[in-house]
Amino acid sequence: MRKLSVADLPDGGTPATLAAIGGGWGPVRRGGISRYDAPGHRTHAESDVHVHDVPEIFTIVQGAGVLELDGAPGPRFAAGDILVIEPGENHHLISDGDVPLVFTWMHLSAPAD
Template identity: 85%
Template sequence: MRKLSIGDLPDGGTPATLAAIGEGWGPVQRGGISRYDTPGHRTHPESDHHVHDVPEIFTIVQGAGALELNGVAGTRFAAGDILIIEPGENHHLISDGDVPLVFTWMHLSRPTD
């Protein structure tokens, strides 16, 4: 897992820059935006084990919380943070801010030869 802030991006976070964060992988395969209103909400409630075989990039738009990574909650995040989850990392976002947690998520695609 890597954590950046939007301020770390040289051009403010264009799609090209966001794809470059996952250098060596293909372009964004799919993505979306999510909102969780309740403090303590844990993403991916359908399973205690949530992994991908490609990187996933979260951009925190509003709110705050902690990242649970491989069963350990600890990495704090807040609006303006970018979390890059590596393939195989079991991950969940847990909201705990005073306002709803809003974030974008993107799965990169497998590299093309």
């Protein structure tokens, strides 16, 4: 897992940015935007193991919380942070701010051969 800020992104547009932070993985395979109003909301059920075979990139738009990583509390995050979850890392976002948690998420494609 890597934590960046918007200021860490290179200039040059979306393809350059994803190549830089995605570690050579391909373009976005799927993605979306999510909103959670309640403090303490966890992005997946407590008993769920949530992993992917490609990187997932979260951009925190509003709110704050804690990333749970491989069953343990990880770093705190807030608006403006970018979280890069590596393939195989079990991950959940837990909101704890005073405003709704809003974030974008993207699953990258496998690297091109």
